[in-house]
Amino acid sequence: MDSSEDLAIESTSNHEAYAMQPADLYAMDLGNLMVFDPRASFSSPAECLEKARELIQALSDKLYELPATVDKVGRLVTLPPPTTRLPREKPLPKPRPPTKWEQFAQKKGIKKRKRSKLEYDDQTDEWRRRHGYKRVNDENQIPWIEARDTDEPGVDPFEKLKSDKKERVAKQEKNQLSNLKAAAKKGGKGALPSTLQLAATSLPITGSKTPTKRMNKDEIGFAAGLASTATASGGKFDKKLPGEKAPKQTGKHRKFLPVVGSKGQSSKEKEQLGNVLSKVLAKYNHDILDVGKAVSKYNVEEEGKRAQENKKAGGKGLRKFSGKDRSAKKGGLFNKKSGGSRAGGGSGGKSGGSKKPLGTKSAGSFKGKAGGGSAKRK
Amino acid sequence: MLRIVKPKTKRAKRMLEKRAPKVDENVKRLMLLQGTKSSSLIKNVISDLYHLKKAGGAAVKFSRKNDNVRPFEGGGETSLEFLSAKTDCSLFAFGTHSKKRPNNLVIGRMYDHHVLDMIELGVDKYQSIAQLGGGRKAAPQEGSKPCFAFLGDAFESKPELAHLKEMLLDFFRGEEVETINVGGLDRVFVCAAAGDKVYLRHCGIELKKSDESKFPRVELVEVGPCFDISIRRSRKPSEDLRREAMKMPLKTAKKKVKNVKGDSLQGKIGKIYMPKQEVEGMALAKMKGLKRERRQAAAAKAAAAADTPAKEGDGSVVAEETPTQKKARL
Structure with a gap:
């Protein structure tokens, strides 16, 4: 009382x-x-x-x-404030705990300073917004990027801008999540902003890289049913929890194919057995000598040896130019080094070598030069 | 593994913000339910309570029977708490009728969607709004702020009645306001304790011209619902929960309002900043006096006058009212 x-x-x-x-x-x-x-x-x-x-x-x-x-x-x-105090409906709102950056800034004494919303854009001679649509130095609006010596060949700077932006966004999202997690851990559910929630995603399967699909209600029920019957007695003598329902899908752990085939088709079971038999036989195939196969195998080996000797003697195989020059796409204003030509020459050497080892020495070298030349001119 | 879940639409976001805990809370919403068995009387009570509270969406009435709501039994409030969270209601009224407890009405409050306290009332006598005709002329406006009159010292001495007093105040007081239109006072809840019984009357107020004083004379007209109530069971809030629920927000200093001043004589005074008016560039009707020759002649005349010493005087008065600062009464 x-x-x-x-x-x-x-x-x-x-x-x-x-x-x-x-x-x-x-x-x-x-x-x-x-x-x-x-x-x-x-x-x-x-x-x-x-x-x-x-x-x-x-x-x-x-x-x-x-x-x-x-x-x-x-x-x-004008009424005076009420004197009878009544209980609140909900707890007092909690202040948001500081983020990791805010903690760091406080430690270092970094203060927020106000920046104007508008900024002068030299290129268009206009005042433009600092952020958002039609902003100053909008990356999406740049018509070209000048090449620099430090540029890596074969990298599209436009693609790089895009991927960098994506990375930044992903990083920010990661930070936000970790801040929210810390807030939830420290201050409980009420510490999160009212419009946000943290929800559990399904656990990834160890060893697999692909993210798991979220299970729906039926799938979870099915899995629970399987788990509950996965005992020696098939779940018969297990104690049921209060409120536990009977497993949704029971029985059928194995499936047998029909022995007799349908019309126009041989029996599937027969086919399966045949497959197993051929697999077993293939494993012990080396015990059985096939003269014709042995001869052809010997011939191929000999041919291979001869080709190698030829190569050592100085014959380089056929060269082929097969590189794509990406600089052509952007009008050559960026990326003046034509990395494509080098790559093309290299790959040509590799692919041509084994194909035509004999009699095309001079022709091959000529083709290679021609290919390189044309790439440079581009 | 956790992920952030955000509302998908702006509307949903607004809804969540509306339901979030606030420093200045909104009006407590009432949900009305009935058990598996209820009499016509208790149904009338529930629909009348709904009628009293429904203005501004402050009441939700459930029409289905509720089997698993048993407020005073262990675990019988889970369903109530679920519904409270779903509809964002922190007051509830639950009506049942049984042989043991005829015409039973359980009223209660929630804190953070958990039951805070409850009182079980037996309705012995009841007159609905329809029976009393709603007071006709004296019928109060929907959603107006009611007055309360409590009579009898039992509301102070008896703990369960003190509890009921607080609960009734919490149920019907409506919005907390700073100013009120005195002429708009049109309803009163009269609660009188007589022995074990409580008379609860909902009356309309009629303001009439008074002969004795300069203030109007008040007349009360019963508009219904009117109850004769007896208290059955009750559950008080646990001490720590009540302490938690009674917490007051720290009073923050009011934000300074710029350019508005209060004056006891003049009332509210605002300051308006006007941009400088460009009179030079204005398109006006051309007048003879402004023609160049005449202007030059006037300038020559002024130059001649400047040779004689200028009069001193009214400069300070002009400085008082600059063109950029003008006072305006709001």
């Missing part, structure tokens, strides 16, 4: 705070438009209404005495 006493004490303490009426000792809470008469006595409900009228009259008179402004709609009275 402690709380009840508490209530009683509170009401009396409120009583003291009420303004006293000169004629009667009514307890008034003008902020809540409440009036309380502990002394009232009555014998019937009709009489109590008459008493209540007096109380309300006193309240109304008191209200008319308060400072007021007269408006078109009537007399607007």
Whole structure:
């Protein structure tokens, strides 16, 4: 009964705070438009209404005495704050815990400084927004990028800008998540902003790189059913948890194919057995000598040896130019080094070597030169 | 593995913001339910309570029977708490009717979507809004702020009645306001304690011209609903939960309002900054006096006058009202 006493004490303490009426000792809470008469006595409900009228009259008179402004709609009275304290509906909002950056900035004494929204753009001779649509130095609006000595060949700077931006966004998202996680850990659920929630994603399977799909309700039910029957007794003697339902999909752990084939088709089971047999036989294939195959194998080996000797003697294989020159796409204003030509020459050497080892020596070298030349000219 | 879930639409975001804990809270919303068995009386009570609170969307009425709501039994409030979280209501009224407890009405409050306290009331006598005709002329406006009149010292001495008093105030007081139109006072809840019974009357206020004083005379007209109530069971808030719920926000200094001053004599005074008016470039009707020859002649005349010493005087008065600062009464 402690709380009840508490209530009683509170009401009396409120009583003291009420303004006293000169004629009667009514307890008034003008902020809540409440009036309380502990002394009232009555014998019937009709009489109590008459008493209540007096109380309300006193309240109304008191209200008319308060400072007021007269408006078109009537007399607007300024009410004092309510004296009866009532419990809140929800807990007080918690302040957001500082992010990692804010902590760091505070430690280092870094202060936010205000920057103007507009900035002067030299290229267009205009005042433009610092951020957002039509901003100063918008990366998406650059028509060209000048090449530099430090540029890596074969890298599209436009693509690089895009990928860098993506990386920055991903990094920011990661930081945001870690900040929210820290906030939730420190201050509980209420510490997160009201519009955000942290939800669990399904766990990744160890060893696999592909992210797992989120299981839907049926799939979870199915998995739970399988797990509950995965005992020696098939889940027969397991104790059920309160509220646990029977597994959704039971039975059928194996599936057998029909023995007899359908119309126009041989039996699937027969096919499967045949596959198994051929696999087993293939494993022990080397025990069986096929003369024809052995001869052809010997011939191929000999040919290979001869080709190698030829190569050592100085014959380089056919060269072919097969590189794509990417600098052509952007009009050659960036990336003046034509990395494509070098790559093309190299690959040509590799692919040509084994194909035509004999008699095309000079032709091959000529082709290679020609290919390189044309790439340079581009 | 965690991921951030954001609302997908702006509307959903606004909804979440509306439901978030705030320093200055909105009006407590009431949800009305009934059990598996309820009498026509208790149904009327519920629909009348809904009628009283529905203005501004402050009440939600469920029409289906609720089997698993048993407020005073262990675990019987989970359903209530779920519905409270779903509809964002922190007050509830649950009506049932049984042989043991005929015409039973459980009213209660929630804190953070958990039951804070409850009172079980037996409705012995009831007159609905329809029966009393809604007071006709004296019918209060929907959603107006009510007055409260409590009579009898039992509201102070008896803890359960003190509890009921606080609960009734919390149920019907509506929005917390700073100013009120005195002529707009049009309803009052009269609660009178007589022995074990409580008379609860909802009355309309009629303001009439008074002969005795300069303030109007108040007349009360019963508009319904009117109850005769007896208190059955009740559950007080646990002490720590109540302490938690009674926490007050720290009072922050009011943000300084620029360019507005208060004056006891003149009232509210605002300052307006006007941009400099460019009179030179204005397109005006051309006048003879402004022609070049005449201007030159006037300038020559002024130069002649400047030889004689200029009068001193009214410079300070002009400096008082610069063209950029003009006072305006709001």
